[in-house]
Amino acid sequence: MxxxxxxxxxxxxxxxxxxxxxxxxxxxxxxxxxxxxxxxxxxxxxxxxxxxxxxxxxxxxxxxxxxxxxxxxxxxxxxxxxxxxxxxxxxxxxxxxxxxxxxxxxxxxxxxxxxxxxxxxxxxxxxxxxxxxxxxxxxxxxxxxxxxxxxxxxxxxxxxxxxxxxxxxxxxxxxxxxxxxxxxxxxxxxxxxxxxxxxxxxxxxxxxxxxxxxxxxxxxxxxxxxxxxxxxxxxxxxxxxxxxxxxxxxxxxxxxxxxxxxxxxxxxxxxxxxxxxxxxxxxxxLDNLLDEVIGNTQTSFRTQRNLVRRKENEFGNLLTDALKQYAKADIAIINGGTIRGERNYIRSQQITRRDVISELPYRSNIELLELSGDVLQQTIEHGLSGIDSLLGRFLQVSGIKFTYNSQKPPGQRLLSLTHNGQPVTANKVYKVATSEYLAGGGDDFTMLLSAPRLDFKGQKNILVSDVLVNHIRTANTIAPALDRRIIDISKSNLSK
Amino acid sequence: MTDNDNQKTKKTSLATLVTGAFVVIVVLSLLSTSMSYSRLFNFSKILNNITENSLPEASRANQINDTLKEILYLTERLTNANNHSSRRIAVKELLHQEIKLTSLIESFDDSIHLNNQIKTARREIADLNALVIERINKESQIQDKLSRAYKLQNALIASLSNLSVTNSFFEQASLPIVKIVALAGQSANINRLQPVRQIARDISDNITRVKALALQQANLDVTTLLPNLDQLQQALLGKEGLTNLRVEQLQIIGRTRGRGNFLHNLILDISRLAGTSTFKINQSIVEDAQKASSDIATQVNWSITLAVFVVLFVVIIIYFINQRIVARLVSLNESVLRRIKSESSAIEVDGNDEISELAKSFVYFSEKVEQQTQQLQQLSLTDSLTDLPNRRAMDERLTHDVHTAKRGHWPLSVILLDIDFFKLYNDFYGHVAGDECLKNVALALKNVQQRESDFMARYGGEEFAMLLPSTDKEGAIKVAKRIKANIESLKLRHKKSKVSKYITVSIGIATFNENSIATVDNILISTDRALYGAKESGRNCYFHFDDFDKDFYKTTAK
The missing domain is CATH 3.60.21.10 (Metallo-dependent phosphatases)
Incomplete structure (x- = not known):
């Protein structure tokens, strides 16, 4: 002009x-x-x-x-x-x-x-x-x-x-x-x-x-x-x-x-x-591409920064479940910082492609890693180290449950970590699905750099957002919920 | 169960076994063949499926990939097109490829979503095209303005030099003018917005300066100068002026690049989405092929196993046939051949089946044959009518008795007798009666035989012979008398006999001792002559050969 x-x-x-x-x-x-x-x-x-x-x-x-x-x-x-x-x-x-x-x-x-x-x-x-x-x-x-x-x-x-x-x-x-x-x-x-x-x-x-x-x-x-x-x-x-x-x-x-x-x-x-x-x-x-309805949600959930970067989040659970399922992994982890929507979703709301992409605008492919129990523990611990500054490294997870104490200093916060009810031990190995970004050491997750990459059945160069889009499209109705995967014992009321 | 039945049940064993074995072979072969057939049929179904569905799908997926690559390349060409012809070529080819892509994608699972993306891509291509057109047009507009600016510059300089002005004024005035146009040229090449704006400001300053200068010159004819300056100002700073055009162009260039990049990424997204479908197709082809491959492997194993079984079975059967049938038959054959050569060799075959039955039959028949041979032999030495030995037998016996007599130095007597007028008897009473008569005579003669060593034979049609070893003339004559008596006692009516009412015989006798014994023929001739002598003597009598010379005439006279 x-x-x-x-x-x-x-x-x-x-x-x-x-x-x-x-x-x-x-x-x-x-x-x-x-x-x-x-x-x-x-x-x-x-x-x-x-x-x-x-x-x-x-x-x-x-x-x-x-x-x-x-x-x-x-x-x-x-x-x-x-x-x-x-x-x-x-x-x-x-x-x-x-x-x-x-x-x-x-x-x-x-x-x-x-x-x-x-x-x-x-x-x-x-x-x-x-x-x-x-x-x-x-x-x-x-x-x-x-x-x-x-x-x-x-x-x-x-x-x-x-x-x-x-x-x-x-x-x-x-x-x-x-x-x-x-x-x-x-x-x-x-x-x-x-x-x-x-x-x-x-x-x-x-x-x-x-x-x-x-x-x-x-x-x-x-x-x-x-x-x-x-x-x-x-x-x-x-x-x-x-x-x-x-x-x-x-x-x-x-x-x-x-x-x-x-x-x-x-x-x-x-x-x-x-x-x-x-x-x-x-x-x-991009309207006609993005307005495509891919499913609807039976539950309400929110994706604000202070939720996804600090505690277990319904959308985080949905996303990690989808990743774990796609790569047929034992566990899936993703950094809360990748969830950018900052939105509220209500019950029976229709989910469009637009919604998913506004939540996950970064282009990062899905990656499958082999992690030993102690590397997994280090990873979770690292994810907990940025809570005070609401850093994006906080991990949303699937396939594991852990408890921590946010009052402890960074590096000493993780208390327990279980997979399928069994404690995660150093000698066991797990198949962990995550994003290429984290696997490449993003957000300072340097311990993931040397983890072996595993092959999995399915298209390899597929975006994390596309995995979720396909997941929702297939399921049609989703019901993201909390199921006590991440518990901060220092909080007196455990409900939120 | 009777023996027969036992034998019957045992007899069927070989037949059953062989039939059974062959049935099993046939069944196994049929089984193997039908299994092979059904598996191969399945395999061919899978192959057909792969050929008719999966491979074309895979090829279509590849075509889609190629088309997308082509589109990607053409997108770059469009974005970077510098003139309308290369732009048009790229656009035409893009739309062509995009149509091709739409038709290829029709059969995919995700085709709704893919089609959406292609629609978006189509729109983007159109937008991009519009932007590229604008950019190319702007470029030529800018060049126009620039050349216009140069022309104006020349005009201004020319008009300045035409005006009668001081040198200092000329310099002061022309310098900014040149600077203006230089700046204008510069702005056409700077690719930052604010510097272009700054240049516009500088140009404006310079124009103002020249105008001010010109107006300062009191007596200057500025009628040509000022309009040109205004035109220059308009050309460079106006709404459609060079600097504004350049700003717009920079913005368009940025936007075009941005759109080009966007389209590029959109195509990559489409490619990825198509890739998912392709991946699924390829996966299913690979799975089908792997399944087919393992099916075939299984089938081959089965076939080989079955074939090995069948071969083994056939080998066993062959061995079995060889042992139980062929070998035994060969051995049986050898036994039979041996038996033929010598009666004493026994035919022995083990087992209790058809072959053993065959052996038994062979034994039976060989015995029978031997029996019959004997009988035949017997028959050939016996006169069938009278049951007396025949001429052959007699000849043989005679030979034998002659040798015996010579060796033992014993006399041998031979009697030859003939039924008198037998022909007439035959003619009168018929042949049947004739045969009866002969039988009776033979019987009578048998009764005469007293000693084992005596031999009686039917020598001719109505002739009979008798061999009496170790019998001299006297003895022989006694025998002849007995014969005559026996015949007479038969009292067989013979109407046509000229010497009697009944059947009579003429008997010739010859005796030989070691002195007079000669060959068999001589003996027979002699005896026959004796018979002739009896006949000549009037029949129904006996005549000894020795009596020939002395009593011949006497007896014949009677």
């Missing part, structure tokens, strides 16, 4: 005060409105500000390539297309942008008509930045130029099972590139950061960078999230918020930036009609 071009009155650099606006947004992986997404609102906001005389930069915080239902089909191309419509100056890279692994991100970069930056990430083969990305970008609006860097944490490697890239130390990388940018005479250096740790504020305090922008909507749910308190550290903590940052400084006095941030909720904004149309077009594209 063509922006109505408003000629800019040349702002001479001789005036005493400098003034620019930065609009910051991120983590917009869903496009449907019931999923707290806001591309039309974003488009409206941007048009409004771009019509003003003040130069406006639009930095996009990334985290949007996946996961989403549509992205399961197009690996995030539609997000790039929507972003192309709103013309960011730059996009940062977060771990979620690796939902479909490194090569797909590179492909997206070639579809994007804007630069994607990743400062502390290198390709292990070339020792350079990943194909299609940049380590730093100089954005220009009017007479101003801002050098932009982006950092992410090591967690990306583990959580998304990345093998082609390496994450470098944030501070080192930022220092190096910030100085390069300064040498090129940029007005400001901005860092877009992701991660739960408090590891970048020092860069701000040392004036390595002038601004830090970060969005993390899970901060309230986690116990250990750090929230910074610095006017130059723009931290968006709600999913449905944009940040409009106004930056002023006096001539030659860049050190004293006057940064004022306005947090605008999505609901406060109008929707741009053109963008709305584009969004709707995308939504309808």
């Amino acid at each position: 063509a922006f109505a071009f408003a000629p800019l009155i040349a702002v001479s650099k001789q005036t005493s005060e400098h003034n620019l606006t930065i609009i910051f947004s991120g983590n917009m992986n869903e496009i449907s409105s019931d999923k707290k997404s806001a591309y039309p609102q974003l488009s409206y906001l941007l048009k409004k500000h771009r019509n003003k005389p003040t130069p406006v930069f639009f930095f996009f915080g990334g985290g949007s390539i996946g996961p989403s239902m549509l992205a399961t089909f197009d690996r995030g191309s539609h997000i790039v297309d929507l972003l192309n419509q709103v013309e960011p100056d730059v996009m940062a890279t977060t771990k979620r942008d690796f939902s479909f692994l490194e090569d797909e991100l590179s492909l997206r970069a070639y579809e994007a008509a804007f630069p994607i930056v990743a400062t502390n990430l290198i390709d292990v083969e070339t020792n350079n930045v990943l194909d299609g990305l940049s380590t730093s970008v100089i954005t220009r609006q009017g007479d101003y130029s801002i050098g932009v860097l982006s950092t992410l944490s090591e967690r990306a490697i583990q959580e998304y099972n990345l093998t082609q890239v390496r994450v470098l130390d944030k501070a080192e990388a930022v220092k190096k590139h910030a100085s390069l940018l300064r040498q090129q005479g940029v007005d400001l250096v901005a860092l877009i950061n992701t991660g739960i740790k408090n590891d970048v504020i020092q860069l701000l305090e040392d004036n390595i960078v002038d601004l830090i922008l970060q969005k993390d909507s899970n901060v309230d749910v986690r116990k250990d999230q750090y929230k910074p308190n610095h006017s130059n550290y723009i931290f968006v903590s709600s999913q449905d918020e944009f940040a409009v940052v106004n930056v002023r400084w006096q001539e030659q006095d860049v050190q004293n930036l006057n940064v004022s941030t306005e947090y605008i909720r999505y609901q406060q904004l109008f929707k741009d009609a053109e963008m709305q149309q584009v969004v709707e077009q995308y939504e309808s594209r």
Whole structure:
């Protein structure tokens, strides 16, 4: 879409005060409105500000390539297309942008008509930045130029099972590139950061960078999230918020930036009609595929994050049962982090393909492993180690029952583990069905890396989501339920 | 149970055994054949099923795979098409392949879902095509605008040089103009949106600068300059201007790539889904083939086992036949042959069945034959009518008696007698009476025989001979007298006899001792002459050969 071009009155650099606006947004992986997404609102906001005389930069915080239902089909191309419509100056890279692994991100970069930056990430083969990305970008609006860097944490490697890239130390990388940018005479250096740790504020305090922008909507749910308190550290903590940052400084006095941030909720904004149309077009594209009804549920269940990542879940049980049955395994395990729907299902509700894919948007094949009893115990123990931070590694299971004490420190939580009523012992071996992601050591399940892969009858390269779709289609009526597979003895009431 | 019955039941044993054995062989063979047939029939059914159903399905599944691969390739070609002709070729071929795919998928279990996906793919191809068309068109539009910009640049520079302006003005004015068009060219190649926007802003700044400069020149005729500048501005910054077109194009390029990737993944999904069905088909083919293969293996084992049994059985039967039948028959044959050579050899066969019965028959018949041979022999030495030895016998006996007489130095007397006028008797009384007469005479002669060593024979039709070893002339004459008397006592009426009313005989006698004994022939001739002498003497008398020379005439006179 063509922006109505408003000629800019040349702002001479001789005036005493400098003034620019930065609009910051991120983590917009869903496009449907019931999923707290806001591309039309974003488009409206941007048009409004771009019509003003003040130069406006639009930095996009990334985290949007996946996961989403549509992205399961197009690996995030539609997000790039929507972003192309709103013309960011730059996009940062977060771990979620690796939902479909490194090569797909590179492909997206070639579809994007804007630069994607990743400062502390290198390709292990070339020792350079990943194909299609940049380590730093100089954005220009009017007479101003801002050098932009982006950092992410090591967690990306583990959580998304990345093998082609390496994450470098944030501070080192930022220092190096910030100085390069300064040498090129940029007005400001901005860092877009992701991660739960408090590891970048020092860069701000040392004036390595002038601004830090970060969005993390899970901060309230986690116990250990750090929230910074610095006017130059723009931290968006709600999913449905944009940040409009106004930056002023006096001539030659860049050190004293006057940064004022306005947090605008999505609901406060109008929707741009053109963008709305584009969004709707995308939504309808897969309707006939996704609306196919594959069954119905006799019981109600929910798939919110704080349920699937913390305790036994009905949908988790259904999924692991389906995997175990398909691969004719003794046991099935899957990480709760793979269940993304965050939805409620009621009794007698029809289940469509759309439902299953929104719950399981990641493309991971089913895999059958041979685990000895002690490796299985280690695996379960590892799954329990992230409960406090609601990490996705929490395991939903089938074929085993275990009890644990969440009050104990991580690594010492598992109390008992039984299979078919018998305790799991080190000398026994079990056939365990799981996803390719976990089998490849995803979510730090390194103990699974050396487990032998077993062959099983049936199509091998079939997605976990497809296994569930076929399962529901065959059964037609499902009744996901809890059956006391996972019990936390530290909870006084055992019913929930 | 009687002996006969016993024999009967025992006799049937061989027949039953052999029949039974052959029946069993036939039955086993039939069984084996029918089993083979039924298994092979099953196998051929399975093979037929595989050939008619499974293989075509598998081949169809492969065709689907190939078609999908082709579609994948064509998708790339479409996405990357740079001109309309290559785009059209790709689209046409895509639709062609997609039709082929739809018809191939019809028979699959999951065909509803697959068809949905193919429908979606078809729509996506159409959308992608539209995007590629737009992209290609935009490219040519951009090039048009760019060449227009160059033309305008030239026009502007030309009009500037035509105007009488100062050199400094010319430089100040022309530089931005050139910069503008250079920026425009640059923007056509930058593939980032914001830099294109920035270039637009730079272009705008430069145009403003030139306009300002031009307006500053008080006495400048700007009638050609300003319109051209406006046109340039429009061409580069207008709604349909180069920079906007470029922005749109970048967005379209991104979208096209994205759609292309989406379509690519959709095809892969279809391929995976079809792969599930293919996998099931292949599985069932493999299972069928494995089952058929193991069935055949079983069948082969069965057939071999059965065949081995049949062969063994046949071998046993052959051995049995050989032992119980052939060998015994051979031995029987040898026994018979031996028996033929010599009577004393016994025919002995063991067992109690047809062969032993055969042996018994052989024994019986060989005895019978021997009996009959004897009898025959007997017959050939006996006159059947009179039961007296015949001429042959007599000749033999005579030979024998001659030798005995010579050896023992004993006299031998021979009597030859003839029934007088026997022909007339035959003619008058008939042959039957004649035979009766001969019988009676023979009987009478038998009564005469007193000694064992005496031999009586019928020598001719009405002639009889008698051999009297160790008998001299006197003795012989006594015998002759007795003969005559016996015959007379018969009193057989003979009307036609010329010498008597009854049957009479003429008797010739010859005696030989070691001096006068000669050959058999001589003896017979002599005796015959003696008989002639008796006849000449008037019949119904006896005449001794020795009496020939002396009393011949005397006796003949009587």
